[in-house]
Amino acid sequence: MRLAVFDCDGTLVDGQADVCWAMERAFARAGLEAPDSHAVRRIVGLSLPAAVRALAPGLSDEQNRAVTEFYRTSFRARREEGLLDEPLYAGIADLLRALHAGGWSLAVATGKSDRGLAACLAAHGIADLFVSLQTADRHPSKPHPAMLEAALFEAGAQREEAVMIGDTSFDMLMAQSIGVAAIGVGWGYHDAAELLASGAGRVVETAAELGTALAETLP
Numbered sequence: 001m002r003l004a005v006f007d008c009d010g011t012l013v014d015g016q017a018d019v020c021w022a023m024e025r026a027f028a029r030a031g032l033e034a035p036d037s038h039a040v041r042r043i044v045g046l047s048l049p050a051a052v053r054a055l056a057p058g059l060s061d062e063q064n065r066a067v068t069e070f071y072r073t074s075f076r077a078r079r080e081e082g083l084l085d086e087p088l089y090a091g092i093a094d095l096l097r098a099l100h101a102g103g104w105s106l107a108v109a110t111g112k113s114d115r116g117l118a119a120c121l122a123a124h125g126i127a128d129l130f131v132s133l134q135t136a137d138r139h140p141s142k143p144h145p146a147m148l149e150a151a152l153f154e155a156g157a158q159r160e161e162a163v164m165i166g167d168t169s170f171d172m173l174m175a176q177s178i179g180v181a182a183i184g185v186g187w188g189y190h191d192a193a194e195l196l197a198s199g200a201g202r203v204v205e206t207a208a209e210l211g212t213a214l215a216e217t218l219p
Contacts, residue, residue, distance in 0.1 A: 002218045003157040004099060005132075005148060005180075007166035008110035009044050010188030012096075013120060015086040016041050018078060023055070026071035030063060032056065041189045045168040047111050047136035048072070072113075079119060086120050089187055091207025093126060098211065100129045105155045107132035109147035109164070109174070114138075131155050143173035148180060163217050165210065169198035183213050 009015045020041065024034040035055040043051040052059070052067045059067070078084050100106060106129050110117055114137045121127035132154035134147035152162055164175035167188020175182035176199030184195030184203040192203040201217065204210045 001105065001155070001157045001161045002103065002214075003105045003107060003152065003155045003162040004214060005107045005109050005151050005162060005164050007045060007164075007168070007171045007188075008108055008112055008117060008120065009086075010167035011089075011165060011171075011185055012092055012108075013086040013088055013124075014187075015084075015120075016044065016189070018075065018084055018086065019044055022071050022075040022078065023051075025074045026052075026067045027056075029070040029074075030066045032059075032063070032067065044189050045111050045142055045166070045170045047139075047141035048113075050141035051111070075116070079116075086123070088124055088126075089207065093124065095207045095211050096126055096129050099214070104214075105132075105157065106130045107134065107151040107155055109134045109142075109151055109171075111136045111142065142168075142170035143177065145174050145178045148174050148178060152180075161218065163214060165214075167195075169194050172198035172200045175199060181217050183210065183217065185210060 006012055020037045023040045027034040039055055043054045048068050052064050108130055112135055114135050117133055117135050132151040134150050139146040159179050162180050164171055164180050164182045167185045168190045172182045172195055182200050184200035186192050186203050186205045195203050202213055204213050
């Protein structure tokens with residue numbers, strides 16, 4: 001058994017433009033000043049209520065709920081209108097298919113919703129490659145390990161048989177908390193130094209490097 005658990009936004013797909021747009025719109029609809037786009041990119045990977053709380057810790061619970069709901073409705077409308085742009089990073093589709101063909105089990109652990117993740121994977125024709133899909137709809141926000149633990153359970157993998165791949169410290173800390181190996185990717189939203197400090201065994205810069213790193217981590 002070899003299980004590769006991927007984060008989605010910032011690891012498999014680049015959805016930062018839509019995330020920043022939806023967050024700016026959600027704050028505006030709630031009558032609040034929109035956060036800086038750099039700050040928004042920093043919280044990609046957290047579940048939505050936790051992300052809003054991180055961006056604006058002074059909001060009341062009612063305001064947080066309002067921004068969260070406005071974000072969801074704005075993002076959903078953008079998807080339904082065909083305006084959502086979440087391209088796969090270069091080489092990721094080929095890497096996923098090569099891993100799958102090589103006997104790896106694949107999973108996703110993401111701050112996206114069930115609906116958002118399903119739509120994203122289906123749009124790229126890769127949904128059938130994964131044995132487990134874990135989202136913020138059913139788990140606490142990263143870095144809590146619940147999503148990763150559920151992926152291990154559904155795949156029938158032990159901790160030493162798995163690797164977490166992600167672009168943020170939230171992913172690395174989640175893996176570290178339960179003793180799962182972690183590989184950081186340098187094309188996402190947190191820099192290499194931060195990923196290494198949070199528990200990444202190494203940080204890669206291309207999909208090809210990631211394939212090599214996975215083979216070396218779990219031969």
